[in-house]
Amino acid sequence: ILNVEQSPQSLHVQEGDSTNFTCSFPSSNFYALHWYRWETAKSPEALFVMTLNGDEKKKGRISATLNTKEGYSYLYIKGSQPEDSATYLCAFSNAGGTSYGKLTFGQGTILTVHP
Amino acid sequence: DGGITQSPKYLFRKEGQNVTLSCEQNLNHDAMYWYRQDPGQGLRLIYYSQIVNDFQKGDIAEGYSVSREKKESFPLTVTSAQKNPTAFYLCASSKGRAERELFFGEGSRLTVL
Numbered sequence: 539i540l541n542v543e544q545s546p547q548s549l550h551v552q553e554g555d556s557t558n559f560t561c562s563f564p565s566s567n568f569y570a571l572h573w574y575r576w577e578t579a580k581s582p583e584a585l586f587v588m589t590l591n592g593d594e595k596k597k598g599r600i601s602a603t604l605n606t607k608e609g610y611s612y613l614y615i616k617g618s619q620p621e622d623s624a625t626y627l628c629a630f631s632n633a634g635g636t637s638y639g640k641l642t643f644g645q646g647t648i649l650t651v652h653p
Numbered sequence: 654d655g656g657i658t659q660s661p662k663y664l665f666r667k668e669g670q671n672v673t674l675s676c677e678q679n680l681n682h683d684a685m686y687w688y689r690q691d692p693g694q695g696l697r698l699i700y701y702s703q704i705v706n707d708f709q710k711g712d713i714a715e716g717y718s719v720s721r722e723k724k725e726s727f728p729l730t731v732t733s734a735q736k737n738p739t740a741f742y743l744c745a746s747s748k749g750r751a752e753r754e755l756f757f758g759e760g761s762r763l764t765v766l
Binding site: 570581629 | 657686693695711751752753758759760
């Protein structure tokens with residue numbers, strides 16, 4: 539079983555603060571790295587899928603970077619808003635064989651943004 | 654509206670009973686997945702299917718069974734052999750390869766009494 543670690547486990551910030559989380563994954567045979575946002579009582583929704591070392595993706599105030607050589611990805615939220623409160627999940631896939639299409643999730647980072 | 658429908662949302666079962674969770678998608682996706690979530694843990698993969706009539710075990714397949722007779726449907730049976738079945742179960746689908754995002758259902762919460 540692949541090991542995908544997210545830190546911190548939880549985070550409380552004030553509205554307007556910028557914040558970031560980390561996802562660590564095995565650096566060998568990298569294939570893809572996903573970020574999802576999971577709001578309470580809703581389904582997880584994809585934020586980004588990254589496949590190339592050095593990838594940077596942005597969606598509004600949220601951005602992500604990827605370093606496949608050292609096995610980590612950062613998710614940044616600029617100017618956090620209460621509606622950003624959610625659990626943020628990363629998921630990793632390595633290449634080929636029987637793992638084709640298989641994603642392993644980290645345990646998530648719970649973000650709470652206080653007004 | 655395209656999406657994934659899981660049913661039932663809540664299910665109670667007595668020990669020793671099998672129960673089947675339904676997952677249907679109308680997104681025309683080839684791949685479907687079942688994940689389980691326990692408190693304080695990430696989503697753990699139970700089974701996945703890349704194509705009709707084919708499926709693979711995930712990391713925690715013991716005590717579960719699946720079928721993929723139709724592209725739209727991927728039901729999960731929690732058997733009496735599953736030692737700790739009380740959990741939240743999520744179904745997902747994708748276009749098939751791991752660089753494609755997953756689309757999730759709203760989940761089914763199973764409680765064993």
